[in-house]
Amino acid sequence: MEYSLIILLLPMLLFFVLGIGGHKMSHRTAGLLGTGGLFVITALSYAVAAQYFTQPRVEGIYPTLIPFHIEWLRFTEWLHIDLGILLDPISVMMLVVITTVSCMVHLYSFGYMHGEMGFQRYYAFLSLFTFSMLGLVVATNIFQMYIFWELVGVSSYLLIGFYYTKPAAVSASKKAFIVTRFADLGFLLGILLLSYYTKTFDFAVLTSGEVSLAATTAGKTFLGISVASWAMALVFMGGAGKSAMFPLHIWLPDAMEGPTPVSALIHAATMVVAGVYLVARLFPIYVTTPEVLTMITVIGAVTALYAAVVACVQTDIKRVLAFSTISQIAFMMVALGVTTEMQGHGALGYMASMFHLFTHAMFKALLFLGAGAIIHSVHSNEMSAMGGLRKYMPFTHITFLIACLAISGIPPFSGFFSKDEILAAAFEKSAFWGIWLSLVAGLTAFYMFRLYYNIFWGEEAHHEHTPHEAPKTMTIPLMFLAAVTCVAGFIPFGHFVTAGGYSYDIHLDWTVASVSIVIALAAIVLATWLYMRPNDKPARMADSMRRLHTWAYHRFYLDEVYMFVTHKIIFRRICEPIAWFDRHVVDATMNLMAALTQSASYRIRTLQSGRLQAYATVFLLGALFIAFVLLCVW
Amino acid sequence: MEIPMIYYVVVSTVMFFAGVYGFVTRKNLLAILISLELMLNAVDINFVVFNRYLFPQQLEGFFFTLFAVAIAAAETAIAIAIIINIYRNIRNIKVDDLDKMKY
Numbered sequence: 001m002e003y004s005l006i007i008l009l010l011p012m013l014l015f016f017v018l019g020i021g022g023h024k025m026s027h028r029t030a031g032l033l034g035t036g037g038l039f040v041i042t043a044l045s046y047a048v049a050a051q052y053f054t055q056p057r058v059e060g061i062y063p064t065l066i067p068f069h070i071e072w073l074r075f076t077e078w079l080h081i082d083l084g085i086l087l088d089p090i091s092v093m094m095l096v097v098i099t100t101v102s103c104m105v106h107l108y109s110f111g112y113m114h115g116e117m118g119f120q121r122y123y124a125f126l127s128l129f130t131f132s133m134l135g136l137v138v139a140t141n142i143f144q145m146y147i148f149w150e151l152v153g154v155s156s157y158l159l160i161g162f163y164y165t166k167p168a169a170v171s172a173s174k175k176a177f178i179v180t181r182f183a184d185l186g187f188l189l190g191i192l193l194l195s196y197y198t199k200t201f202d203f204a205v206l207t208s209g210e211v212s213l214a215a216t217t218a219g220k221t222f223l224g225i226s227v228a229s230w231a232m233a234l235v236f237m238g239g240a241g242k243s244a245m246f247p248l249h250i251w252l253p254d255a256m257e258g259p260t261p262v263s264a265l266i267h268a269a270t271m272v273v274a275g276v277y278l279v280a281r282l283f284p285i286y287v288t289t290p291e292v293l294t295m296i297t298v299i300g301a302v303t304a305l306y307a308a309v310v311a312c313v314q315t316d317i318k319r320v321l322a323f324s325t326i327s328q329i330a331f332m333m334v335a336l337g338v339t340t341e342m343q344g345h346g347a348l349g350y351m352a353s354m355f356h357l358f359t360h361a362m363f364k365a366l367l368f369l370g371a372g373a374i375i376h377s378v379h380s381n382e383m384s385a386m387g388g389l390r391k392y393m394p395f396t397h398i399t400f401l402i403a404c405l406a407i408s409g410i411p412p413f414s415g416f417f418s419k420d421e422i423l424a425a426a427f428e429k430s431a432f433w434g435i436w437l438s439l440v441a442g443l444t445a446f447y448m449f450r451l452y453y454n455i456f457w458g459e460e461a462h463h464e465h466t467p468h469e470a471p472k473t474m475t476i477p478l479m480f481l482a483a484v485t486c487v488a489g490f491i492p493f494g495h496f497v498t499a500g501g502y503s504y505d506i507h508l509d510w511t512v513a514s515v516s517i518v519i520a521l522a523a524i525v526l527a528t529w530l531y532m533r534p535n536d537k538p539a540r541m542a543d544s545m546r547r548l549h550t551w552a553y554h555r556f557y558l559d560e561v562y563m564f565v566t567h568k569i570i571f572r573r574i575c576e577p578i579a580w581f582d583r584h585v586v587d588a589t590m591n592l593m594a595a596l597t598q599s600a601s602y603r604i605r606t607l608q609s610g611r612l613q614a615y616a617t618v619f620l621l622g623a624l625f626i627a628f629v630l631l632c633v634w
Numbered sequence: 635m636e637i638p639m640i641y642y643v644v645v646s647t648v649m650f651f652a653g654v655y656g657f658v659t660r661k662n663l664l665a666i667l668i669s670l671e672l673m674l675n676a677v678d679i680n681f682v683v684f685n686r687y688l689f690p691q692q693l694e695g696f697f698f699t700l701f702a703v704a705i706a707a708a709e710t711a712i713a714i715a716i717i718i719n720i721y722r723n724i725r726n727i728k729v730d731d732l733d734k735m736k737y
Contacts, residue, residue: 605737606737608736608737609733609736610732610733610734610735610736611729611730611733611736612666612729612732613657613658613659613729616657616658617658620654620658
């Protein structure tokens, strides 16, 4: 499968071609080049996936392949950084997800970004992102993953700030970059701890059980917690930053300032699940540190609930989707957190998490692209500017409805199957998490249908011009993703991706499934009752829970807390005194020396008068003086 | 009867300080140049005399003087060329007017 290298190199080539020569091309050429390239990559990825999953299993599992590998930097015997391509079930699955969504987004952007300034730059950045994301998932070692991890961060920054003339977009891009960078600090520390004790960066070695972090760090503790747990918790911090886990989620809602297709690609389907992918990639090590898995479960569960509550009251449709993304990724995290073993019953969560990652990427990209089509036609993100759009945008309406049903967990759409597996895994661990997640799933159904009814039903807003259906380039990706959403649930996912690698038959646990369906239906009925026809019930309900509503609307004031901590405490109490010291002590010493030199120079410069005879006189007097000293005094 | 060495040294001292005086007081560049030559020649005399009286077997002093004379000739040629150029530029060769090269 040597051609898998092309999957990585082609987007990079496209980035350079579009980035350097893009401004000389017409919009059409640049877009066709980018989209065409992505179609080729997608086809190659499908070929890789087909070839990988049809090869014979070795001892019941698909073998891990490394079709390309070079040693890049060698420092010492064991400290060397390699680059390569690693194919195993999850990386192949991610290849398919990334290229599919990226391809659809490229095609969609053709219509969405039509006539936009910087069209070629946009496609160049999309190619850069695709390259980085693919490099991240096929990384053979944790350091290569870190490099591409930062690259996706950069491309995310560039794309959020695509409308760089808009101050909101600029500050959102900075926020995203700084918050994720801060989390990556933890990631880097985790990598260093992990590889210091295991003496390797290689995933193949780390996850095969040849070296054991628990064994090499046995007995070593820091602040009462074992070093192994510290390492894995710090690595998870990086993942939590990228995957917008509470309390590092604050950048994701603001990241919606970027173009909508970018939100679909980066901030819904691919980059934000990198954290989940990271945990899954290192899962054989996480299994040995159960306390970190518990932490992941708690953080995931809190995030899921928090984001779902906030999503219920937001009025900007992209923000609702952003919080829904946070909530769904938290589901995947919880599913990983409740996994307790590599095979057997306790390993269900791993498969469920990956399955949900797969289905979520498709239906969330669909939701975002649908939202993009809506925004494209009404020129606003606010729900109040929408309403009654089902008559004007039939394709968008149907595909959006399919995605809403999928995310709510209604059979036979894909979300039902994966979410059901997550709930089953949670119940397997403990009833508490199972009930918690079921409630969050109910909230999910409620806010998604609130969104749906507010956009497509309800009171019709006054439009400056009649909303119109999006062009073909935008509806085709919608229909494709909707079709995937309809059938993805029937993929025998357990056959391809499981924690231990052994084939697993997904069987629906009908008690869990029926409970979750009933909850979802109840939530949908409630949303229908509240939002389908224009009435004053939502307002009355908000009034009766005034405080909760206000707090949720302001996202529980977490941004304000961050602002307070950074500005009032860190900046004022730490940074300002340090800045004062720098200016008034360090700089001042240097300035004083410079000032002294300068004033002395001003004083003695008149000696250089330019008068030859004055020089001669001084020279003569000096010579006489020295002669006198030498003759008489010496 | 040989002339004692002190006679030569007195002559060269007088020449040298005449040159120094002229160098410091005269305002004309050509006069300054002439004063410079006076000082140079005073030194040359010293070389020759010391060689002749103190180290009669050696020739370094004579050769040094010959070199100094040759270099003085070259230096004068250059100095006069510079003075002519100065004159072309400012129509004047007074040393007081040449104080551009200062702070």
